[in-house]
Amino acid sequence: xxxxxGEAAFRYHGRTDLMLALFDKGTxxxxxxxxxxxxxxxxxxCKARLKRxxxxxxxxxxxxxxxxxxRNGAEAAKHAARLAAxxxxxxxxxxxxxxTGVIGEPLDASKFEGVLDKLAAxxxPGGLFAAxxxxxxxxxxxxxxxxxxxxxxxxxxxxxxxxGAGMIAPDMATMLAFVFTDxxxxxxxLQSLLSKSVTASFNAITVDGDTSTSDTLLLFATGAAAKRGxxxxxxxxxxxxxxxxxxxxxxxxxxxxxxxxxxxGARKFVEVHVTSAVSPSSAKKIAFSIANSPLVKTAxxxxxxxxxxxxxxxxxxxxxxxxxxxxxxxxxxxxxxxxTRDPAYDEGxxxxxxxxxxxxxRADLGLGKGEAKVWTxxxxxxxxxxxxxxxx
Amino acid sequence: xxxxxGEAAFRYHGRTDLMLALFDKGTxxxxxxxxxxxxxxxxxxCKARLKRxxxxxxxxxxxxxxxxxxRNGAEAAKHAARLAAxxxxxxxxxxxxxxTGVIGEPLDASKFEGVLDKLAAxxxPGGLFAAxxxxxxxxxxxxxxxxxxxxxxxxxxxxxxxxGAGMIAPDMATMLAFVFTDxxxxxxxLQSLLSKSVTASFNAITVDGDTSTSDTLLLFATGAAAKRGxxxxxxxxxxxxxxxxxxxxxxxxxxxxxxxxxxxGARKFVEVHVTSAVSPSSAKKIAFSIANSPLVKTAxxxxxxxxxxxxxxxxxxxxxxxxxxxxxxxxxxxxxxxxTRDPAYDEGxxxxxxxxxxxxxRADLGLGKGEAKVWTxxxxxxxxxxxxxxxx
Numbered sequence: 001x002x003x004x005x006g007e008a009a010f011r012y013h014g015r016t017d018l019m020l021a022l023f024d025k026g027t028x029x030x031x032x033x034x035x036x037x038x039x040x041x042x043x044x045x046c047k048a049r050l051k052r053x054x055x056x057x058x059x060x061x062x063x064x065x066x067x068x069x070x071r072n073g074a075e076a077a078k079h080a081a082r083l084a085a086x087x088x089x090x091x092x093x094x095x096x097x098x099x100t101g102v103i104g105e106p107l108d109a110s111k112f113e114g115v116l117d118k119l120a121a122x123x124x125p126g127g128l129f130a131a132x133x134x135x136x137x138x139x140x141x142x143x144x145x146x147x148x149x150x151x152x153x154x155x156x157x158x159x160x161x162x163x164g165a166g167m168i169a170p171d172m173a174t175m176l177a178f179v180f181t182d183x184x185x186x187x188x189x190l191q192s193l194l195s196k197s198v199t200a201s202f203n204a205i206t207v208d209g210d211t212s213t214s215d216t217l218l219l220f221a222t223g224a225a226a227k228r229g230x231x232x233x234x235x236x237x238x239x240x241x242x243x244x245x246x247x248x249x250x251x252x253x254x255x256x257x258x259x260x261x262x263x264x265g266a267r268k269f270v271e272v273h274v275t276s277a278v279s280p281s282s283a284k285k286i287a288f289s290i291a292n293s294p295l296v297k298t299a300x301x302x303x304x305x306x307x308x309x310x311x312x313x314x315x316x317x318x319x320x321x322x323x324x325x326x327x328x329x330x331x332x333x334x335x336x337x338x339x340t341r342d343p344a345y346d347e348g349x350x351x352x353x354x355x356x357x358x359x360x361x362r363a364d365l366g367l368g369k370g371e372a373k374v375w376t377x378x379x380x381x382x383x384x385x386x387x388x389x390x391x392x
Numbered sequence: 393x394x395x396x397x398g399e400a401a402f403r404y405h406g407r408t409d410l411m412l413a414l415f416d417k418g419t420x421x422x423x424x425x426x427x428x429x430x431x432x433x434x435x436x437x438c439k440a441r442l443k444r445x446x447x448x449x450x451x452x453x454x455x456x457x458x459x460x461x462x463r464n465g466a467e468a469a470k471h472a473a474r475l476a477a478x479x480x481x482x483x484x485x486x487x488x489x490x491x492t493g494v495i496g497e498p499l500d501a502s503k504f505e506g507v508l509d510k511l512a513a514x515x516x517p518g519g520l521f522a523a524x525x526x527x528x529x530x531x532x533x534x535x536x537x538x539x540x541x542x543x544x545x546x547x548x549x550x551x552x553x554x555x556g557a558g559m560i561a562p563d564m565a566t567m568l569a570f571v572f573t574d575x576x577x578x579x580x581x582l583q584s585l586l587s588k589s590v591t592a593s594f595n596a597i598t599v600d601g602d603t604s605t606s607d608t609l610l611l612f613a614t615g616a617a618a619k620r621g622x623x624x625x626x627x628x629x630x631x632x633x634x635x636x637x638x639x640x641x642x643x644x645x646x647x648x649x650x651x652x653x654x655x656x657g658a659r660k661f662v663e664v665h666v667t668s669a670v671s672p673s674s675a676k677k678i679a680f681s682i683a684n685s686p687l688v689k690t691a692x693x694x695x696x697x698x699x700x701x702x703x704x705x706x707x708x709x710x711x712x713x714x715x716x717x718x719x720x721x722x723x724x725x726x727x728x729x730x731x732t733r734d735p736a737y738d739e740g741x742x743x744x745x746x747x748x749x750x751x752x753x754r755a756d757l758g759l760g761k762g763e764a765k766v767w768t769x770x771x772x773x774x775x776x777x778x779x780x781x782x783x784x
Contacts, residue, residue, distance in 0.1 A: 038707035068733075069732055298776050298779035298780040299779065307496065341497070384772060388772075
């Protein structure tokens with residue numbers, strides 16, 4: 001696989017805003033997309049192509065999301081795919097697309113002309129980091145990760161890039177992530193691996209609870225490692241996948257954490273761990289209720305160990321909870337126990353702890369065995385400033 | 393009915409923080425409470441007493457929420473009710489309680505001693521506004537409203553007070569509202585009226601989507617107007633209630649709007665109107681998805697007509713929506729139409745409109761006849777500052 005980045009000036013000037021990835025014949029693909037009922041044109045394009053499970057190229061632009069652009073948007077996606085097909089010598093149906101940036105502005109697809117040909121000529125195996133930079137919007141740093149795994153005694157490689165601005169949001173800030181591997185894994189197996197892996201990574205992070213029109217996660221497997229003797233894997237149940245699965249889980253979690261840490265205006269990285277809920281899904285709902293609460297997030301920004309707000313967030317989740325069984329910890333120190341303030345609670349000690357850059361909130365429900373971890377960031381005045389400014 | 397306010401120094405000094413309302417024998421009561429799974433001790437006390445439908449007094453303190461205070465909290469509520477019973481000469485089971493303020497701090501119920509006797513002696517029909525002041529926490533102004541209605545040809549009076557800090561939140565900020573009338577309406581009919589009326593008022597407002605452990609709305613009917621010839625009403629189906637129902641709806645909406653306008657850090661009052669959804673409940677879910685979106689609320693704070701974020705919020709609601717049928721208006725000006733930017737969109741004109749103090753967002757789904765209105769405020773840096781400061 002080969003990567004290149006270039007300038008097409010969709011919105012930004014003096015920086016790269018377009019990436020192209022080229023894959024060998026036989027490359028398999030799996031994907032997950034936003035659940036928004038108003039998805040972008042590239043999301044609709046990819047969904048329609050994913051069933052075939054084959055990919056030859058990926059084109060991503062930043063600056064314009066090509067979302068809420070009507071028929072013009074669908075045409076622009078088609079035109080981009082057609083140009084990428086010409087540049088790569090592959091069928092348009094095997095071209096995958098993503099766009100991130102302003103919503104509702106028509107995307108001028110003529111800007112892809114010429115540039116894609118040049119990128120196809122330049123593309124090289126070492127171009128991944130440049131690609132990670134080209135897809136940034138309000139991100140403050142490029143996000144990339146790599147891992148290796150064993151597959152039938154052969155080492156296979158995984159690499160991934162992501163962009164977020166640390167949020168799940170539409171305007172100049174959409175979560176995109178792309179993972180590439182040389183492991184020979186068939187599309188249905190890839191899809192199954194990906195769907196399971198996101199539960200504890202990309203589906204366990206939140207910045208503001210908002211959902212983009214464009215969120216896209218694609219996993220490409222070229223199968224090149226087959227030449228080195230890696231076995232071809234047809235189903236996700238294959239036991240030889242265990243090392244690969246673990247590497248994929250770790251890589252996605254790494255990228256997801258990078259996205260949260262770069263949350264708009266974020267100063268603290270927050271882990272919310274819910275234990276002893278009635279079920280894992282109940283635990284996750286409660287964890288998100290805490291992680292999405294503006295009151296919990298502003299308290300953490302203010303370095304205030306305000307466990308009363310954690311109680312509130314547990315209570316509003318709508319999941320089974322009993323006040324008199326609930327205990328709460330901040331960074332390992334128990335502040336509330338069985339429905340009342342911990343007798344040993346020392347405000348000075350806890351205030352000290354809250355100055356840390358990483359804050360771990362734990363809530364134990366005392367009801368069952370359900371457990372979940374989710375990650376978020378604090379809510380600062382900078383979040384409001386970044387998102388309250390005029391688009392222009 | 394008579395009201396009094398006094399100082400008991402639960403937390404605040406140099407201001408009133410306790411109110412007492414006294415009702416004649418035969419007063420009927422209806423109520424609605426937080427859906428939090430971790431409700432405060434006074435909420436549990438009131439819920440248990442509401443079934444009998446009878447009330448003789450209401451005691452509300454500010455500064456301490458008596459929430460997440462375990463067995464001590466239940467004892468404190470019981471002690472307060474016992475003292476109010478002595479002061480008013482009524483059974484403790486007909487005393488209603490509410491507390492608002494810090495969560496998790498034990499409430500020192502001995503502070504009610506003496507003060508309640510004094511307040512019972514001072515209570516007067518004109519003391520309602522002083523009561524509204526005594527229940528404030530981070531509210532910047534007291535909230536009160538009054539109305540009259542006809543009942544069987546006789547004029548009856550309604551009056552209400554509320555506190556919010558404009559938010560549905562637990563720490564120094566809980567939504568409390570109390571409504572009083574002299575109409576002779578039986579408790580089951582009152583309960584039915586109240587439950588219906590909140591759908592379009594207190595259950596149609598949001599500041600930050602957080603739910604307090606202590607939210608309480610109580611409606612007391614003394615029946616005194618029966619002496620002036622008002623008919624006794626036993627069921628909510630009674631057609632003679634139409635004027636009363638209308639007055640109650642208006643009063644609750646007035647109080648609910650006052651609560652939102654005093655939202656923490658709020659500078660703008662926002663109405664979200666969703667039309668042509670598949671059903672009224674679908675419309676309300678979409679309206680709340682817009683009204684609770686931090687991205688929509690920060691855009692409004694920044695006076696940015698960012699309709700892309702409204703599209704995002706419609707899309708993430710999980711309700712039926714079709715991008716190519718969606719239209720959006722800001723203060724009456726259509727900015728997006730049938731899945732794309734309105735051809736007549738004039739950024740300058742719309743930017744001008746966004747400077748108004750009241751912003752009306754309308755989203756038309758183009759699908760059915762479902763309609764809903766909800767109200768919220770913008771999300772400013774001041775919200776973060778107010779909620780990010782140390783409790784101390």
